[in-house]
Amino acid sequence: MFEQLKQWFTSKTTVVIHITSGRHRLITSKKFTIGYGTVNTWNLDSAKPPANLLNFRKTKTSIEVEPTNPGDTLLLDGKPWAGEVLEPEIEYTLQVQDEQFLLCLTEKPNAWLKRINLKNWLVFEPESGEIFGPLDKLQLEPWVIKEFKDPTKLIYYPEGSAKGFYISQVIDMELPAAIPQKDIIKEKLKEHRPYSTGKPEGKANQAQCPHCWSPYYDGELLTIASHETLRGDPLLGDDDMLRFEADSFNDQGVPLDATGTPCLEQACPQCRLKVPHGLSEIPQAFVSILGSPGAGKSYYLSVLTDELQKKSFENWGFNWKDADPTANAPLNTMRHRLFTARHAAEAYLAKTSLDGHLYSKVRLNGRPTLLPKPFTYILEGRNQHSQSLTFYDNAGEHFQPGSDGTINPVTHHVAHAHLWCFLFDPSKDAAFRKNVTAAKDPQLSRRYPTESQELLLSELENRIRVLHQLSPLGKLNTPLAFIVGKKDMIDDWEPITKMTDPWNGRHFNSLVVEENSRILRAGLLERVPSLVARAEALSEKVVYFASSSLGHAPRRIKTGELSPVPKKMNPSGVEVPVFWWLSSWSTVFNNEKREVWQNS
Ligand SMILES: Nc1nc2c(ncn2[C@@H]2O[C@H](COP(=O)(O)OP(=O)(O)O)[C@@H](O)[C@H]2O)c(=O)[nH]1
Ligand SMILES: [Mg+2]
8 A cells, every 4th residue: 555655656746837937847856946056956047146945855745845045935825835745736836036936746747737828827816706818917907907806816827727826926027928838848858958957048148168169058068977887979989988968867966877877077069078067157258379389378378377366366356266177187287387396397398298288189060170178267256256267278380371270170269269368479570589689598599480470360360250251351359468478588678668567456457558558569569560560450459468477588408498497487467468358358357346446
């Protein structure tokens, strides 16, 4: 008898419909929470500050519900909830804060979902037993007034449902724009989506894959298998774990692979590469580091991430987090070694390891393709003011004209970037070389290369116009930071001596940046006028910066290579372009900066 009873209850499923979005979920796990943000099993709205609204607990015979915050009133069928447990095959309406739900623990979830039509709302007058409608929300109030109805006695309910909401609950309630019934049924097919599933298309926060830049919603992400026997993915190859659409989950809502092992990693549905969690919830920005081979990009990027972490914490109180520590490891190792290695050779070793980790090989649209490896960090501030930053290094060779740029996406980050950092190397420019003494830096005694730094900018422009199918006229609206790098070589150049520090204690002064830019531009116009013209033809906003990643001349090590001396590391100006971008272009940081200013 007991077994029979258990069987009867376990064959039932609780279905919850969210009235505003028209979406629904099945409560299949023991514990299930509804609210805002991915901390919930069902995240109703990532745009709202994270909060838990409702807790559900599945028992053997029924489903229990309670408001997460004891201070919240949960209306059950329009009346304050008083600890009732929900019974099977009975519909309930729930309301907490501004969110309304329809719920049923039923043996036939499909049939119930089909019956409820959120497109047609009716009014029930319990005293007379009469039904009016369909009436949409806008028609409701005028109708009540015109018909002399007592609003406290009317129940407003979707067609097919046995329960509804009191009119007083409804007046402030947001109803879905027409949701055709077929969509509800279609939704049913997708119900086994990962627990972090976002909102339906058009409403959810979209993220962009940092590998291939395809937009995605959290619910579309593939799950990466955990169990070693599931190594081998049909598209990525034998070394990678299998990617799949999860259809079973554990009690915490974590997807399980075919062996029943919980899987915490997710992959882009397009390129199948691993993407960090939570990118859809905060603004994303992509930063491309550009420059000819040997311009100093890899050192720049390492020092940049180090300086950003330090200065954003010291000055703005922001935490710097690795969105994916494994993926960031080569860059983090290099930056760590740069400052702590005992010998120059050790620092150099870390750099070659980073250089060897700049690309992923995947198959996109059936073709073997190289994608640049993204380095994603999250700058986490107070009051939800956070921002993700993804950086791309590049082998300069990939920017040589004719290196198949528009077909191979390895440099496509430039077309998606929010900021271009173009690293100009004075040691590779004839006009600058004339004015510096070779004794200072071994790089200056090398013959300067034939490739032109100007050509790189025109190639960049060319690729972006082709990728975005833009006309060859007009400027692009991505800001370009024109960075004169290795400034330790040209410290005595007059414009550099006139530049001042944009940091004034904890305050970052963008006006100083603009003034420095004006000074540097005037100097560059004399030495490299065509490069300035090329940069300004490319971007609507070009700002000139000067920086030195090392702050000293690198030394030749035994292998013949040049390497920085860790003890002499003394970076200067490296972080300024990104802070300039954050404080002028990122709304998140703009707010934060204002607060810091006001509070100090
Ligand atoms: N003097 C000086 N040399 C630098 C600086 N940054 C990088 N270099 C040197 O420039 C060379 C190329 O650097 P790298 O980052 O590998 O260039 P990439 O090819 O653009 O990635 C190396 O020999 C570095 O030692 C700097 O700030 N000052
Ligand atoms: Mg490099």
